[in-house]
Amino acid sequence: MVLTGCSGASLNPLDWFGPKDDIELVTLEPKDGWDAVDYDYRGPIAQVTQLSVERASGGYIIRAVGNPPRLGYWEAELVPENDEVPVKGVMTYNFMVAPPPWATATSRPQARQIHVAHYVSDVKLGGARSIRVVGANNSVTARP
Template sequence: MRKPLLAALALVMFVSACGAVRESRLNPFNWFQRSETVAVDPVTQKPEDPRPLAQQIIDLKVEPAPGGAIIRATALPPTQGWWDAELVKRGDDQNGARIYDFRMSAPKTQAGVSTPRSRQITAAVFLTTRQLQEITSITVQAATNGMTSRR
């Protein structure tokens, strides 16, 4: 009777100690906060990529992955049929801020509008743990808005 009781008590004490890790910077789920909408930062020089910017960013997530994190952004183009979406890094990082442009190719033929959900397009990029050490905020820009996720 004493051994199961002691084992249960030890287990409860061990699990309760895990609460401190939940708020810790060691926990990969705490690396970046929820994203927020920011004003558009205009492009000061002609981009090398000829694809236009997405019209609007509707979601930005930084998801922990083995060896780093996946930056995943969802855009809402004006019509269906947009393709070849990519997050293109804009210049060098400045003060720990990394900026990506959400670029995609226009449809080859005229396309319908339909529902917003059917027009959503997602692009992602992987950042290694080493790259993330120097980054404090990640911003994804579109033509009308941008979204930022900060540490």
Template sequence: MKKQILLVVAISGLTASCTTLRDSSANPFNWFGSKPPAQTASGAVPAATPDPRPLIAQITALRLDRAPAGGIVYARGLPPTQGYYDAALVPLNRGRPVDGVLRYEFRASPPPADAPVGPIRSREIVAGADIPRAVLNATTSIEVIAAANRQSIRQSIRRR
């Protein structure tokens, strides 16, 4: 009789904690995926958080390399001082071309403390982005934006 009561109490305790188990890391269904974006009261998905990294000061070079699954766009930038890191080409418009133009912002994290300016060669930073073939085929121009300038590629982007 004591075993049965103990079993009932244990099962009751486990089922009472099911709601907390659903959201915990102990649940195997939470191990590999992320939760869907939360919805507001109106049912709309909130906009993505803006990237906190500042725009790189200047773009010095831009190129597109072909890849079997599309292309890779590379940009070389020049920050104001040495020590910038975590550079990325951040897609605008969710990575979809608008009027045939695919736009990126060149962003990088500044150094944590004051850094020396140094020569140009020591300040250069490179970032790249993968562009799927379907997006590349719908693109007539790729534009990368910095704080002081922007560069674009317009030469035969589409795969033949």
């Protein structure tokens, strides 16, 4: 007698919380999936302060030091431009860092320093005459 008042209710518990056949589900997932989203939340470091290129087995190690505006920056990387192909004899890298997720102190420049390194093979270096590392406010160039 109680169920007679529920004219459109389904007695199947599997249908209680699921979608009906005539309802289209909407999702926030990107069409090509989450892995296809190419979003880099990092930005260029404020200032590149040092750059050195050291010979290594089969290539070179590019070492750079930079200063962000405050403490807490992380996930530093030298990101190559042009798929590590030299342009007019110059191989360019962007010094990228992730900002801290919270407010941090400014502190002294020595405390904020971030060191990063990147290996490049002789084959990729090709005919490059110089290596340039770019920050937000400056760039530094060195010769291999």
